[in-house]
Amino acid sequence: MHIGVPREIKVQEYRVGLTPSSVRDLAARGHRVSVESGAGAAIDFSDDAYRAAGAQVVATAAEVWAAELIVKVKEPQPVEYALLRPGQILFTYLHLAPDPRQATALLQSGCIAIAYETVTDTHGGLPLLAPMSAVAGRMAPQVGAYHLMKPQGGRGVLLCGVPGVAPARMVVLGSGVVGSHAAHVAAGLGADVTVLDRNVERLDLLDRELSGRVKTIIANAATVEQCVVEADLLIGAVLVPGAAAPKLVSRAMLRSMKRGAVIVDVAIDQGGCCETSRPTTHADPVFVVDGVVHYCVANIPGAVPRTSALALNNATLPFVAALADKGWRRALADDPHLRRGLNVCAGHLTHGAVAAALGQPLVAAEDLL
Incomplete structure (x- = not known):
């Protein structure tokens, strides 16, 4: 051929x-x-x-x-x-x-x-999406930490904190390939990590893999809203195969977030999981809505x-x-x-x-x- x-x-x-x-x-x-x-x-x-x-x-x-x-x-x-x-x-x-x-x-x-x-594969996974999801998941805390810096428009918070000063609060929506890789990297960096998902088995696996170094919470309307409002860095890692991503973060929630908080919406390829997300590029990666920095690059792995x-x-x-x-x-x-x-x-x-x-x-x- x-x-x-x-x-x-x-x-x-x-x-x-x-x-x-x-x-x-x-x-x-x-x-x-x-x-x-x-x-x-x-x-x-x-x-x-x-x-x-x-x-x-x-x-x-x-x-x-x-x-x-x-x-x-x-x-x-x-x-x-x-x-x-x-x-x-x-x-x-x-x-x-x-x-x-x-x-x-x-x-x-x-x-x-x-x-x-x-x-798909025999385990119900997405084998051709997984390698790029792994790259994007590992990059998400990295780009989020960069944009949390004050010169980049962020809150001026160090992801890992220092002795005597608390680390940044990072919230991950979704514990699939993107979310689990993001959690592993952020936990290794010393961030305060919370992962939300509707699948208790995946949360249990992540908890055991990281020996309890991340907090895991079942996702529902109340828990998502509470965690989003408290986040310094929010990673959108939700995937419904083939379908548009559900809009888990509303404009109203955004208005309650901290000024200078950062959203890295990895789900942007499928439309994004935040109501205010729109695709951006590596040439112009961020925009600000209601004081919240949005990083919505549609091909994050393209940076490496x-x-x-x-x-x-x-x-x-x-x-x-x-x-x-x-x-x-x-x-x-x-x-x-x-x-x-x-x-x-x-x-x-x-x-x-x-x-x-x-x-x-x-x-x-x-x-x-």
């Missing part, structure tokens, strides 16, 4: 869909891989490294998008919509629930769009693109190989977990949560294989 790897064009996005080592594996399986020139240059994956791995390095995006299977990191940008075509396989992060414009473009293109974030690209490829390569070896119909028929990644197929929405969020009709993936 002909596989294309475009250069990412989203603002300050330097990750790449396939690393040279992944290209080498695919080329060894007999596949033709075209990589757009400069696709990995920002993270020291040179064109020569791709050539040595067996790729054809091409000069233009149009040459890459001529491939049968496109492997990216972020969703296609508006200027890329016209490059999609019927029957073409697109394998990338999509996050369609809060993005009706992109969904419409994919539907109109007739392509086969498979989203990393809804591929080499680590992120390597971690992502570790997870995605087996699925890329399956799609290339078998074609999309057989690959999805053989693997129900990869089939859960199918969001758009030949003009139809095929993921229930996405269709519900967009108010569009659903067609079962099985009916289109």
Whole structure:
């Protein structure tokens, strides 16, 4: 199969869909891989490294998008919509629930769009979202601590405190991959950490992993409001696979928060879990509402693109190989977990949560294989 790897064009996005080592594996399986020139240059994956791995390095995006299977990191940008075509396989992060414009473009293109974030595993996890969630979770206390500094508009509170002065209060909404990684890092730094979730089993696991160094609380309307108001740093780590994130933090709650408190809304890819959140970029990452600093970068792992690209490829390569070896119909028929990644197929929405969020009709993936 002909596989294309475009250069990412989203603002300050330097990750790449396939690393040279992944290209080498695919080329060894007999596949033709075209990589757009400069696709990995920002993270020291040179064109020569791709050539040595067996790729054809091409000069233009149009040459890459001529491939049968496109492997990216972020969703296609508006200027890329016209490059999609019927029957073409697109394998990338999509996050369609809060993005009706992109969904419409994919539907109109007739392509086969498979989203990393809804591929599942035998344990009920999201194996292609997990590595980037781990990166984002570990980064969240770091960027939150930075923006808590007074010159950045924050309260002027040190995350870990000092002897005789209490540490910052960090509240995490959600104890999944993002939330648990954020809690581990923040606890290691010495913050006063509280994690809220509706799942008592996950809270119990986190409590045992951290030997009681974080407080765990069952999430309900009252506990969320109380903890949000008390927070110096709030991490939004809520995920409903494929669906828009629930708005747990209202504008009214925001008005009761401390002046200079910081929100890091990692759920922004799915619309954010705060009523006042809107997507930002690494170039302009924060804004202030009612005295509260909002960090809502939609591609947080893009700040550490080499680590992120390597971690992502570790997870995605087996699925890329399956799609290339078998074609999309057989690959999805053989693997129900990869089939859960199918969001758009030949003009139809095929993921229930996405269709519900967009108010569009659903067609079962099985009916289109």
